[in-house]
Amino acid sequence: MTGATALFLLSACTQEQQNKISRDIQNWTGTNGVLEIYAGDKLVRRFIKIDKLSTALGTEDGKPRPYRFGYGVLDENLNMLADPGEKKVYFEISDYAGNYVFFESPR
Structure with missing residues (x-):
């Protein structure tokens, strides 16, 4: 998946979904x-x-x-x-x- 595709998919998410993705990434990366x-x-x-x-x-x-x-x-x-x-x-x-x-x- 290219960066542009990922950005497009992320922009299609609701704010709540984006927040969850952000928390999941934060929880994973530290x-x-x-x-x-x-x-x-x-x-x-x-x-x-x-x-x-x-x-x-x-x-x-x-x-x-x-x-x-x-x-x-x-x-x-x-x-x-x-x-x-x-x-x-x-x-x-x-x-x-x-x-x-x-x-x-x-x-």
Whole structure:
């Protein structure tokens, strides 16, 4: 399949289908991600070196659940570095949670 054909097929998808394709690709490829969680305008928690942020799926029905999960280093002192003693942990973030931002690490 050529790039033009793929682009045409993607443009024929609804926005929801495009979002799902994007999530599937993101879940598959992974990133060097950073997840920041805010309480109001204050940064309260940061996870770094996240391989991928996945959308949870139901066991029985396979439908997307309203939360994301992943593994990352808990950046306890919020300095964007994996310091000695800071460990890789499992985390979940709800769609209904407060403000959070997930982005590729600039480092």
